[in-house]
Amino acid sequence: xxxxxxxxxxxxxxxxxxxxxxxxxxxxxxxxxxxxxxxxxxxxxxxxxxxxxxxxxxxxxxxxxxxxxxxxxxxxxxxxxxxxxxxxxxxxxxxxxxxxxxxxxxxxxxxxxxxxxxxxxxxxxxxxxxxxxxxxxxxxxxxxxxxxxxxxxxxxxxxxxxxxxxxxxxxxxxxxxxxxxxxxxxxxxxxxxxxxxx
Amino acid sequence: xxxxxxxxxxxxxxxxxxxxxxxxxxxxxxxxxxxxxxxxxxxxxxxxxxxxxxxxxxxxxxxxxxxxxxxxxxxxxxxxxxxxxxxxxxxxxxxxxxxxxxxxxxxxxxxxxxxxxxxxxxxxxxxxxxxxxxxxxxxxxxxxxxxxxxxxxxxxxxxxxxxxxxxxxxxxxxxxxxxxxxxxxxxxxxxxxxxxxxxxxxxxxxxxxxxxxxxxxxxxxxxxxxxxxxxxxxxxxxxxxxxxxxxxxxxxxxxxxxxxxxxxxxxxxxxxxxxxxxxxxxxxxxxxx
Numbered sequence: 073x074x075x076x077x078x079x080x081x082x083x084x085x086x087x088x089x090x091x092x093x094x095x096x097x098x099x100x101x102x103x104x105x106x107x108x109x110x111x112x113x114x115x116x117x118x119x120x121x122x123x124x125x126x127x128x129x130x131x132x133x134x135x136x137x138x139x140x141x142x143x144x145x146x147x148x149x150x151x152x153x154x155x156x157x158x159x160x161x162x163x164x165x166x167x168x169x170x171x172x173x174x175x176x177x178x179x180x181x182x183x184x185x186x187x188x189x190x191x192x193x194x195x196x197x198x199x200x201x202x203x204x205x206x207x208x209x210x211x212x213x214x215x216x217x218x219x220x221x222x223x224x225x226x227x228x229x230x231x232x233x234x235x236x237x238x239x240x241x242x243x244x245x246x247x248x249x250x251x252x253x254x255x256x257x258x259x260x261x262x263x264x265x266x267x268x269x270x
Numbered sequence: 271x272x273x274x275x276x277x278x279x280x281x282x283x284x285x286x287x288x289x290x291x292x293x294x295x296x297x298x299x300x301x302x303x304x305x306x307x308x309x310x311x312x313x314x315x316x317x318x319x320x321x322x323x324x325x326x327x328x329x330x331x332x333x334x335x336x337x338x339x340x341x342x343x344x345x346x347x348x349x350x351x352x353x354x355x356x357x358x359x360x361x362x363x364x365x366x367x368x369x370x371x372x373x374x375x376x377x378x379x380x381x382x383x384x385x386x387x388x389x390x391x392x393x394x395x396x397x398x399x400x401x402x403x404x405x406x407x408x409x410x411x412x413x414x415x416x417x418x419x420x421x422x423x424x425x426x427x428x429x430x431x432x433x434x435x436x437x438x439x440x441x442x443x444x445x446x447x448x449x450x451x452x453x454x455x456x457x458x459x460x461x462x463x464x465x466x467x468x469x470x471x472x473x474x475x476x477x478x479x480x481x482x483x484x485x486x487x488x489x490x491x492x493x494x495x496x497x498x499x500x501x502x503x504x505x506x507x508x509x510x511x512x513x514x515x516x517x518x519x520x521x522x523x524x525x526x527x528x529x530x531x532x533x534x535x536x537x538x539x540x541x542x543x544x545x546x547x548x549x550x551x552x553x554x555x556x557x558x559x
Contacts, residue, residue, distance in 0.1 A: 102513045104339035105331075105546060112335070113327040126332060133338035200315075200322040218284060219316045220323050225286050240286075244277040251315045 331543030
């Protein structure tokens with residue numbers, strides 16, 4: 073059911089040799105750089121914002137480098153990084169009591185001469201992003217790890233440190249909620265499309 | 271009860287069920303049209319989610335993140351490796367050095383030129399190191415230095431020539447025949463990575479030399495100035511495997527790696543993030559990781 077591992081997953085999953093102290097071992101940085109696109113996608117899904125996502129990934133890189141001695145050889149590097157990103161994000165939510173805003177999604181141009189089909193597709197994707205933003209943080213995290221990044225339930229359970237059964241139920245709730253949001257959004261999308269296409 | 275059913279449907283979609291459970295679900299789906307609709311809806315929403323977020327993973331990674339991953343606070347330009355001074359006995363103007371190495375390397379006699387550069391630089395460099403143990407590392411660095419400079423030089427030659435650039439094997443006509451032709455000069459058959467998803471079109475291939483052995487320089491062009499043109503050098507190497515490593519030579523970005531007897535260098539002026547993405551794609555397609 074799941075597709076083959078992407079190259080980045082293979083690379084990021086490879087065992088890592090570490091040295092202690094001094095400058096980061098080149099291989100550590102290389103692994104970190106290789107996993108950056110996936111971290112950015114994960115962070116984008118969590119925060120719903122390009123800038124916040126990149127800030128989050130930058131903080132995660134800094135934390136990973138400062139704690140690289142804590143990485144256990146033989147474990148998956150990408151999972152370790154996902155956990156760092158998720159942990160920092162949860163800390164930020166708790167600290168700031170973030171109120172979701174309409175971020176850059178609202179800044180994207182709506183009225184234009186784009187073809188109707190393209191407008192429709194774009195609006196559908198915007199709805200998905202908005203629906204994702206409305207999910208509780210724990211469901212959003214699991215949805216991104218499994219559905220977008222292709223982690224197995226067991227791997228996702230290791231990242232968020234909950235039992236596999238919890239992953240299963242959170243994921244089902246998230247997928248159902250997402251589906252419900254899209255169904256609700258889809259019914260009102262027609263008028264938006266017409267307005268955008270004009 | 272509905273929650274439990276949905277959990278099983280989602281796990282079925284994710285390929286997380288045991289064979290016996292899969293059979294149960296499939297039997298259920300076969301007999302229940304409502305369940306089939308539910309499954310389709312759940313699959314569609316998952317696909318939309320991936321479509322919405324996948325572009326984020328294909329964007330160029332900002333240099334500040336690359337720098338953060340390397341533990342640097344400065345601009346990514348700081349990644350340029352400080353090189354030992356060039357041998358004073360062979361003064362060459364910049365333009366000559368940039369052009370001479372690749373030109374020499376693109377003909378048969380170039381193999382001798384590469385070797386002379388390797389041998390000639392090493393003793394001079396050794397004066398810059400205090401310990402004898404460091405010499406081997408410096409010699410290796412010098413050899414690396416030569417071939418990375420050549421890789422950057424080959425690229426600049428192509429860019430300077432513009433539309434008049436000559437390739438040994440043009441992409442026009444039968445690409446497979448072209449690859450077979452160029453493979454005759456190489457120890458291993460050459461496979462052509464398809465970079466069309468990046469908007470890059472294969473323009474042709476040239477024979478060059480890497481580490482004293484024949485290699486292919488694949489040339490890709492695009493209308494997108496942010497990405498191309500790009501060249502990919504594929505040669506053979508007896509050196510141990512190394513992970514993709516970034517370097518910058520002659521104002522050109524170079525990503526190089528070695529895998530199972532092959533050396534690869536992706537060269538261009540694209541943002542480092544693009545190069546990483548394209549290099550990953552190349553390595554995936556060529557099973558070079």
